[in-house]
Amino acid sequence: MNTVLSRANSLFAFSLSVMAALTFGCFITTAFKDRSVPVDIHVSKVMLKNVDDFTGPRERSDLGFLTFDISADILCPCGSSCVCTPLFLYLSAEYSTKSNALNQVVLWDKIVLRGDKTKLLLKDMKSKYFFFDDGNGLRANKNITLTLSWNVVPNAGILPLVTGSGRKSLPFPDAYETTQSY
């Protein structure tokens, strides 16, 4: 402690320890929050086609087109209405077919950056990615469930995967090339 360097050394070390303790405190105060918020998903239109799937087994597979609305007020991990950490949102469809007990397809996603507003009010959205089934499991499927989930990237601690509490189950049309409105 009698030279400048030794004082600087102990000052750095002490500040670093305090910063580590504060980071742990940040983790403790954000880790046990319930982040699930109500999400309202409304599907306005579903179109079903049977087309050649060139990526898959080279047979005609079911391809669904959805038009949907999402309204949700996603809280950031600390609770205020503006994001303090990035969020990765995605809309996924879950359904079961004869060949697979559980299929999950990501239809749409969005990255909400720091500082953006998290009050989502999206109307007449088209799905970003192809909703391909690996067979003919979409036609006349009575229970296709859409959920909105998101990853939270916090300052410190675990990366929570939050699923919104609102989910939408809908039946798909019985015939191809027909548009069903809900």
Next chain:
Amino acid sequence: MLSIFSSIPTHMDYKGQKLAEQIFQGIILVSAVIGFIYGLIIEQFGWTVYIVLAGFAISSLLTLPPWPMYRRNPLTWQPVLPESPGDGREKTQENTKKPRKHK
């Protein structure tokens, strides 16, 4: 040129070192508490980090340079013994060596 640098006092006395340590620990802890509460209220951890960094800057400004307030209790050295033949010479060497070790 070098004599200018060597004439700059860089040391602190023992009480000054203790005072400096208490000052920087106090400033950093207080800024950490303030920053944590402020960051908890506005819910942004970045501000906590900024406030702690500000406390770090203030405490390094206050305690890194050897300000005169840290040199108020200089060590009282033993007076130089009159040089005498025999073992008296070794004693004076020991006496002068001991405090230098702590310096």
